[in-house]
Amino acid sequence: MSLVQMWFLFMLLVQVIHFLGTWKLYKKAGRKPWEALVPIYNAIVLMKIINRPWWWTFLLFVPIVNLLMFPVIWVETIRSFGKNSTLDTVLVIVTLGLYIYYVNYALDVKYIEDRSLKPGTEVGEWISSILFAIIAATMVHTYFIQPFTIPTSSLEKTLLIGDFLFVSKVHYGARTPITTVAAPMVHDSLPIVKSASYLKKPQLPYFRLPGIEDIERNDIVVFNWPTDTLKTMWGDNSGEFTYKPIDKKTNYVKRCVGLPGDSLEVKGGFVYINGKKNKLPSRAKIQFFYNVELNPNGNIPNDILQNVREGRRLSNTKLLLNLTLADAARLKNSPGVKSITRQVQPEGKYDKNIFPHSPDFPFNNDNLGPIYIPEAGKTVKLDTRVLPLYKEIIELYENNELVVEADKIFINGEEVDSYTFKQNYFWMMGDNRDNSLDARAWGYVPFDHIVGKPVFVWMSWDANGKGINKIRWERMFTTVHGEGKPVSYFYYFLSALLVYIAVRKYLKKKKANQ
Incomplete structure (x- = not known):
């Protein structure tokens, strides 16, 4: 049935x-x-x-x-x-x-x-x-706006750990719930008790309302983690895995660097689209890990050290620091630094943890591709060698029965040598390239997994701050996208709120006197 x-x-x-x-x-x-x-x-x-x-x-x-x-x-x-x-x-x-x-x-x-x-x-x-x-x-x-918290540093410099975002469902089109029986306004698990917040059945078919724009290259996007099988968003250490409906998979936030139809390649940690190096917005600051060796009694300049949120000291003179390209260039010319070398995996070195997890594709975190990002309605040739690139799409995301016998591929019982994609796919990566669990690990993101577009930071909490400085005041009510330094609209919001309260009190008083 x-x-x-x-x-x-x-x-x-x-x-x-x-x-x-x-x-x-x-x-x-x-x-x-x-x-x-x-x-x-x-x-x-x-x-x-x-x-x-x-x-x-x-x-x-x-x-x-x-x-x-x-x-x-x-x-x-x-x-x-x-x-x-x-x-x-x-x-x-x-x-x-x-x-x-x-x-x-x-x-x-x-x-x-x-x-x-x-x-x-x-x-x-x-x-x-x-x-x-x-x-x-x-x-x-x-259907309109969802709050979201930044839990990791994968988009560090653009979005910080402790940023509280409002994510628009309107921009890419609100997705109607697939799970029909669930606790309101919580994701896949209930706080405190940490049990599932929903029933897996009954489910509604996937449906999305029309959006006001398409996903553009370098947009920061919130989506459901495609390969999520953990029981709850709080994590599960039992070793057991479970099927999760699309809308209850863990929410992730990354930058969309690859669009449907693109040919994408990662070379030395940098993304190339259709053969050209991807140009990021000015707010995006790519970061990598560097081995830094100091001269005797040498120090890292304070203004650079304040920007380093991830790193450790290996010895008295050796450090491992996560740096932006600009800070790395400045540090290279610092008199206190003897040498600075970026950690990078060589091309052709196979990493089993990197998509598509096949020795036929010797990819690693810094060198990957070129690969084709599937587009709805487009057809690709299919054989057992390229199958690892599209296997999850065919089986999991587009719900087909896939069987491989010898060198023959059968989809829904029929032998095939090509496949036509049913929906668009995207390639999501973090700006913190050496400390981001992203598409390099689990591949394409289907459009039906897209949640929305972050529009502004309404609150930012620094766990390392003290007292009133735990709040990053300069980040409150700042926009997520755009060029140049983020501008806070907090005082505009506060002024509008005070005017609203005053008008409400005036109208209430006027009504009482009538």
Whole structure:
């Protein structure tokens, strides 16, 4: 049975359950019993019965949000027929709405047409406010803006460990949730208890709303880690691995250096696209590890040392430092430095940890390719030698059955010598080239794994700072993309917030005096 057929039967079952549990209540509210059976229309009629706006119907069909709305509708339904005690509320929620069957068949209830919609107690009003705040926040989080924290130094200098970002879902198109039963506004695991925050089934087919722009070369992008099989984002040391839905794979942030259709090569740690060296934005600062040997009593200049966030001393005169190209060039001419040598793996040295993890492709962290980045609708020749480059795409990302027998390749039972890609793929890398787990380790990122585009840093926390200096004030409300030094819009935001508060107070006072 296909996924579409399964969802059709599931939705049909939901409609039958709703009809059987509410048709008498519809009749008591002055409606026709058949109105409880017609999909979507029955929800619109129900909103009229419970005296709530028609657009609540829309919220019932929004994944994740509907999990919050269903209990609200259950409670509102029984309260519209006089069952508004605390026990009634608890029973309808605990029974997942099935308490309505008892009200529908066993009780002689009357419809309250003009009931008050205001909660009867302060606690009820407090709970109602929190619930709808969560619903609104979930809508924003899922379809518009998602908060994200920078956990690693892979984009050091552009994004720092401790940066808190707002990631736009609008730019590349919001992806509707694939997992339908999940805790709102958390990713794949619940804080503290560290258990999965979702059920693997049922799932919705992948769907993405139209975006306002395409991914451009050198964009910083948030995406789901394609090869993630850890149980939770908190990590799992049991050695067990598990299947994870696309939207629950761990969130990563990297720079997109390769686009669909590109021929990409890494030479000496630098990226080349279609034979030309990739030119990065001015804010991007490529970093590499260097072996530094000091002269006797020699020192690293303080202004350079302050920029070094990763490194260690190997002996009194030898250090291993992670430096930008500019700092490395300056350090080379420093009188306190005897020598400085970049750590680089030679071309042709095979590293089994580097994509595509095949001796036929002797790639390493500093020298890789050239490889083709797949584009939707394009066809490549396929044989057993090039298969490692596309094996994960064919099997895992595009859901085909792949079998290799001798030198023959079979896809979905048919022998093939070519393959046509179903979606676009991207190549994501960190600017901190020697300290970034990126596409060099796990390959292409499918478009259906794209989450969004970071737009600005709203908060930055320096764990090594002290007191008020733990906050990097100069980074608050700075844009992520763009040329030149980031500019903080914090004081503009603060001014706008104060004006908003003042206007709200004025309007509230004016309304009270009327």
